Amino acid sequence: MHLPVDKTRKIVLASILCTIAMALSIIDISISTFLVLLPGFKIGLANIVSLFVLYKIGLLYALMICVTRSLITALLSGHVMGLFYSLAGGLTSIIVMFLLMRLLGIIKVSVTGGVVHNIMQVIVAIIFTDTPQIVLYLPILIVAGAIGGFLMGVLCKLIFQKIKFDSFPMNKIYKNN
């Protein structure tokens, strides 16, 4: 017997996931500033939460969680320039993933989302720093984004397979593969 999925339960789940996303985002910043030369650039670790929310709750909550965690993470960590990069990458990748959800399986969706995330970050970097030469970084960033998206997708699929979230049915429009 399952409780109905009403707004309160959605909000509670969304809040918990938002906190997880913020923690992942802060780890993300630490790893990224250490490994990558581009300022404000992120490996998309927190995108796994976006993926999860897209499949379990819906598009609106995914977008809201993305905005909230970007804002709070920027305030907490002090990396305010990273805010624009996160917002641009995160929101665009969520929208693209939502559009692809009904066509492709979760891993392919996640790969596409990761690549789109990185491409948007490069575009934002070019606009903000006014150096079109940053586009030369795109090949390596695309590969990194694809691999990151792949790993996040595999992890998310594993979570969905092993852990039963019966109280939250899957989003109606996804394609099962």
Place this chain on the structure above:
Amino acid sequence: MKNSKLILPSDILYTCLIIVVCIGTLLYLNNNASVGNVAVIRQNGQEIARLSLHEDRQYTLNGDYENIFEISNGHIKVLSTNCPNQQCTHYGSIHKTGSSIICAPNKVSITIEGEEDEIDAFTG
């Protein structure tokens, strides 16, 4: 979700496809920025001179300050200048269509432009 395989072969294929498509697009776009043929020198937005990149020469331009450009080997660079920030001399040489060097104090810009027909070889 069903208790089926975690990673399908099509997933790996899709990842590689995305990587190849994106990098392929980038390479295609980059190759269209080919080697340029003429350097257009503008001062205050007005076109001052069009110098062919194929003949080695030096060109002096006077304005608020003096710039001396040098063309050699299909490349153009700012040889020397007496303007306060020496950015333009440190920039190096350019030869690709679309690239530019700017001397802001002197309000001068050099831009490389190509011509419509691609020359396969050039003798003389």
